[in-house]
Amino acid sequence: MSNEEIIHELLLKFKGLNKGAKTHLTNTIRRDIVKDLRFNTDEVTISIIKSGYFNLHAHDAISLTDDGFEYANRN
Numbered sequence: 001m002s003n004e005e006i007i008h009e010l011l012l013k014f015k016g017l018n019k020g021a022k023t024h025l026t027n028t029i030r031r032d033i034v035k036d037l038r039f040n041t042d043e044v045t046i047s048i049i050k051s052g053y054f055n056l057h058a059h060d061a062i063s064l065t066d067d068g069f070e071y072a073n074r075n
Helices: 003-013 025-034 042-051 066-072
Strands: 054-056 061-064
Touching: 003 025, 003 042, 003 066, 025 042, 042 054, 061 066
Parallel strands: none
Antiparallel strands: 054 061
16 A cells, blocks of 8 residues: 555545544554554655644644645545
8 A cells, every 4th residue: 555545544534523633643554544563654654744634743643734634524
């Protein structure tokens, strides 16, 4: 699965949630998206941060930026 596909799936996880909602980045990628608990998230984490759709918080938590919120909740 490419980094772009993972970012898209991660954005869809936020669909319908309130602005400011947070999720754990590594666990969500490994358990819900890739479904491989040994998946190395280093490269995709860098892509996620550079995408501009997510804010990184302490303890591996992320929330959506305004652009990410709009993307996740369109249609």
